[in-house]
Amino acid sequence: MNSMSDFRIPGITIYRLGMYARSLERFLQEGRDLISSEELARACGVNPAQLRKDLSYFGQFGVRGVGYSAQTLLKSIRRILGTDREWPMVLAGVGHLGHALLSYEILTRRGFKFVAAFDVDPAKIGKVVNDIYVYAMEQLPYIVREHRVEIGVIATPCDAAQEVADSFIREGIKGIVNFAPTSIKHPPNVVVEQSDMTILFDKIAYYLLRLD
């Protein structure tokens, strides 16, 4: 277990570790193992110095002048990120986005496993989506205890997001991924990641303006 001082590592470095992991997975799928830092950096849209700096927070990786073994580096990054284990999760809000998240197989493959879903709509309670049962919110305490849920995912409309987050936090959930486009108030011992799909569109706009 690492110390709290790891919080001093910039959040964006952690985001980039995730990007490096995705890229390494793609290299491995293509049958590649030895990767130079230039190549990995380019594949992620960062510069090589940034890549080396990001990794240097966590130790010594690769061989100078040779590069990285994709497999070894991926294993190290997964250990750093904690994605070498399983994380039981619940979802609140089984609308279209919630439905899409419950069906998103790649999450399960990466160890993020929904054990239950919740909704307030009686028409949705009792349904099963991708083998995941939809419960009434009142059942949350039992499910969290039974499955030792560690991550709560919010896919409700904005006006329900804070109430759901408060319920999650009350039951001891310490990690929240919020897909509702509104910010969530939370105590400092709870980590919240805010999804913002609009940033991808901003990047596209930026590059489109400069294509001609």
Next chain:
Amino acid sequence: MNSMSDFRIPGITIYRLGMYARSLERFLQEGRDLISSEELARACGVNPAQLRKDLSYFGQFGVRGVGYSAQTLLKSIRRILGTDREWPMVLAGVGHLGHALLSYEILTRRGFKFVAAFDVDPAKIGKVVNDIYVYAMEQLPYIVREHRVEIGVIATPCDAAQEVADSFIREGIKGIVNFAPTSIKHPPNVVVEQSDMTILFDKIAYYLLRLD
């Protein structure tokens, strides 16, 4: 119109510009205007030197020792990103995720406007989602020409993503946002942003491991 040399600016810097814009919007909503670089950087999980370096690619912003006017900086970032204008978009794949994207009002508010949706399922063709009509893929050429569509969004299953991308590119669409968890082959004069929601979960796992 800026030159191609802007492509040398790291992609991650453009991503961060989007993050800064979101943070500045929140400060403004809270009635704040004067923001220090430390404060803005902290709100985005980057360090102040990084923020200043990112902005320095595009000019001189703020007043040393005083900070930024949130409104002025936001306006500048929007101009840099091209989000101070409207971008007509089409969506392919009206499943749950596609449905969620069509209903995602915040995209429209930021100038990204769906003008039509497409699907191959006869049961979906002819439906209207959030005032957006669902067409058969065969109608794509007419819609793209009529609405001068610049961005195509892919929310199909993985195995249809490349074919949809090829159709988009054939009709002259130069910007693609791909939500299918598979990579897309494309010519160098087309920009593709790959959505990867799993990275958010990686970040949560990282911080959860270090909470105790």
